[in-house]
Amino acid sequence: xxxxxxxxxxxxxxxxxxxxxxxxxxxxxxxxxxxxxxxxxxxxxxxxxxxxxxxxxxxxxxxxxxxxxxxxxxxxxxxxxxxxxxxxxxxxxxxxxxxxxxxxxxxxxxxxxxxxxxxxxxxxxxxxxxxxxxxxxxxxxxxxxxxxxxxxxxxxxxxxxxxxxxxxxxxxxxxxxxxxxxxxxxxxxxxxxxxxxxxxxxxxxxxxxxxxxxxxxxxxxxxxxxxxxxxxxxxxxxxxxxxxxxxxxxxxxxxxxxxxxxxxxxxxxxxxxxxxxxxxxxxxxxxxxxxxxxxxxxxxxxxxxxxxxxxxxxxxxxxxxxxxxxxxxxxxxxxxxxxxxxxxxxxxxxxxxxxxxxxxxxxxxxxxxxxxxxxxxxxxxxxxxxxxxxxxxxxxxxxxxxxxxxxxxxxxxxxxxxxxxxxxxxxxxxxxxxxxxxxxxxxxxxxxxxxxxxxxxxxxxxxxxxxxxxxxxxxxxxxxxxxxxxxxxxxxxxxxxxxxxxxxxxxxxxxxxxxxxxxxxxxxxxxxxxxxxxxxxxxxxxxxxxxxxxxxxxxxxxxxxxxxxxxxxxxxxxxxxxxxxxxxxxxxxxxxxxxxxxxx
DNA sequence: CCTACCATGAAAACTTAA
DNA sequence: TTAAGTTTTCATGGTAGG
Numbered sequence: 001x002x003x004x005x006x007x008x009x010x011x012x013x014x015x016x017x018x019x020x021x022x023x024x025x026x027x028x029x030x031x032x033x034x035x036x037x038x039x040x041x042x043x044x045x046x047x048x049x050x051x052x053x054x055x056x057x058x059x060x061x062x063x064x065x066x067x068x069x070x071x072x073x074x075x076x077x078x079x080x081x082x083x084x085x086x087x088x089x090x091x092x093x094x095x096x097x098x099x100x101x102x103x104x105x106x107x108x109x110x111x112x113x114x115x116x117x118x119x120x121x122x123x124x125x126x127x128x129x130x131x132x133x134x135x136x137x138x139x140x141x142x143x144x145x146x147x148x149x150x151x152x153x154x155x156x157x158x159x160x161x162x163x164x165x166x167x168x169x170x171x172x173x174x175x176x177x178x179x180x181x182x183x184x185x186x187x188x189x190x191x192x193x194x195x196x197x198x199x200x201x202x203x204x205x206x207x208x209x210x211x212x213x214x215x216x217x218x219x220x221x222x223x224x225x226x227x228x229x230x231x232x233x234x235x236x237x238x239x240x241x242x243x244x245x246x247x248x249x250x251x252x253x254x255x256x257x258x259x260x261x262x263x264x265x266x267x268x269x270x271x272x273x274x275x276x277x278x279x280x281x282x283x284x285x286x287x288x289x290x291x292x293x294x295x296x297x298x299x300x301x302x303x304x305x306x307x308x309x310x311x312x313x314x315x316x317x318x319x320x321x322x323x324x325x326x327x328x329x330x331x332x333x334x335x336x337x338x339x340x341x342x343x344x345x346x347x348x349x350x351x352x353x354x355x356x357x358x359x360x361x362x363x364x365x366x367x368x369x370x371x372x373x374x375x376x377x378x379x380x381x382x383x384x385x386x387x388x389x390x391x392x393x394x395x396x397x398x399x400x401x402x403x404x405x406x407x408x409x410x411x412x413x414x415x416x417x418x419x420x421x422x423x424x425x426x427x428x429x430x431x432x433x434x435x436x437x438x439x440x441x442x443x444x445x446x447x448x449x450x451x452x453x454x455x456x457x458x459x460x461x462x463x464x465x466x467x468x469x470x471x472x473x474x475x476x477x478x479x480x481x482x483x484x485x486x487x488x489x490x491x492x493x494x495x496x497x498x499x500x501x502x503x504x505x506x507x508x509x510x511x512x513x514x515x516x517x518x519x520x521x522x523x524x525x526x527x528x529x530x531x532x533x534x535x536x537x538x539x540x541x542x543x544x545x546x547x548x549x550x551x552x553x554x555x556x557x558x559x560x561x562x563x564x565x566x567x568x569x570x571x572x573x574x575x576x577x578x579x580x581x582x583x584x585x586x587x588x589x590x591x592x593x594x595x596x597x598x599x600x
Numbered sequence: 601c602c603t604a605c606c607a608t609g610a611a612a613a614c615t616t617a618a
Numbered sequence: 619t620t621a622a623g624t625t626t627t628c629a630t631g632g633t634a635g636g
Contacts, residue, residue, distance in 0.1 A: 480628095566629070
């Protein structure tokens with residue numbers, strides 16, 4: 001991301017150098033050069049955020065008015081609205097002229113001149129999200145075209161859930177087409193996942209990294225080589241939205257690329273719609289292993305943007321498969337330093353002399369916020385002592401199984417123990433004792449288990465640093481112990497203002513304490529409940545802060561993960577449905593900020 | 601009320617073998 | 619192709635003691 005013209009242009013004046021480098025950077029992002037020039041004339045080259053705001057506001061206004069004050073030759077330099085020049089790469093800032101904001105604000109919906117085109121636009125958006133025409137029509141008819149898209153989507157989803165039961169009964173009476181279609185779709189997903197995984201294995205095999213490949217898969221790989229090549233040449237089909245919702249592969253979750261896998265994707269599989277471009281950027285995190293359809297629902301609520309599935313084992317010593325939905329640029333990512341330990345032996349060197357050779361673990365599991373019973377540890381230890389250090393294969397298997405399940409490490413001769421809270425803190429990338437002082441030991445393990453893995457999240461956020469050299473205004477939802485804030489801080493990104501929303505008072509105390517401990521010079525505003533962030537409250541916050549650059553968070557998902565024995569009821573369940581607040585707030589902020597730009 | 605402790609499986613994808 | 623086996627998982631509720 002080196003700006004063009006730094007060394008060669010030194011013969012020119014410094015302002016001219018700044019002008020051309022700023023201009024070329026924005027032109028590289030895909031904006032028309034005439035528009036960029038105009039923005040720079042108005043705002044100068046000092047504050048690039050102002051330039052970006054201007055460009056975005058101009059294009060939004062251009063859509064609404066249906067005209068342009070640039071002449072036709074200049075207009076030609078806009079990106080092709082049909083996106084024909086856009087391949088699979090992620091086009092940051094490549095705003096399309098004839099696209100409006102994803103959600104039409106109420107301000108515009110009341111404009112009678114815009115009524116029809118807006119209705120068409122909203123319908124088109126919903127169709128693009130995968131809903132049928134009849135669903136869209138009935139939702140608009142019943143709710144009215146003034147309703148935010150989020151509400152329309154909720155309405156259709158609710159309606160679908162209602163009819164699902166009916167369809168189930170019907171399917172049991174006769175084999176309808178509906179069931180066959182669903183089966184076809186599932187088989188497509190499976191096939192796509194297989195190909196994707198084969199691709200990863202192939203590419204990884206060509207590098208220095210050795211990947212295990214089962215024999216059956218190897219045979220299949222050879223057999224399907226031609227098919228795979230055919231599929232690769234048919235990008236259009238693969239990039240179909242339905243196919244871009246793969247359930248995460250347990251073997252490898254490398255998202256759009258992780259360090260150390262030179263052959264990985266490194267590209268967004270599907271272009272982001274202009275309506276979902278930042279600012280504000282957003283970043284939403286959720287467990288990868290969720291019941292069926294959860295990720296599809298989430299994707300629908302983020303304008304069709306699919307999750308980037310990543311396992312933190314690529315960034316740290318612990319596994320942590322997660323899906324991240326975001327509109328961040330993916331070029332220019334970098335890791336935070338110092339790099340964390342990647343194996344158990346690196347992380348806990350003192351355990352090495354007690355580590356039995358038959359325990360072949362190199363990574364820790366996800367560190368679920370549970371706690372192993374001392375009874376179990378004693379039972380395992382007694383197996384070792386009675387066998388005098390030579391357990392049978394069956395006993396080894398039993399012990400190893402529990403070590404994996406509870407993330408036990410060897411702390412003495414024939415003795416294993418769970419991780420301490422400060423050890424988990426370090427593994428996740430926090431400072432030691434980050435959670436100390438505000439919570440009990442149980443609470444510390446609990447909230448750490450729900451937190452971000454800093455190295456992973458920071459890698460994704462690192463691309464923002466180039467765009468915000470002066471720092472960020474952040475709206476942090478479901479902040480927890482402040483993983484987002486810590487990640488940005490460790491990247492060296494200045495936190496100008498953070499509005500943090502967290503329901504748990506202990507977690508709020510941890511964050512405010514960290515804020516002081518790390519000598520933050522920005523402003524921290526703490527709120528309690530995301531449900532209290534109404535339109536008015538958000539308007540007030542945006543006015544006070546001056547607009548958010550990043551909306552970030554991961555909502556609770558207690559009702560989703562597999563180790564929930566009791567209430568694994570899906571996204572709609574009591575403790576998980578709060579998810580819907582994130583897209584709601586994100587869209588409210590988008591509307592408010594756009595209105596603000598329009599007024600300015 | 602706070603804290604620590606313990607018992608409680610299943611959903612889903614993937615692997616292997618018949 | 620099919621089916622059984624393997625692996626992993628941001629958890630919940632109850633009890634006891636302070």
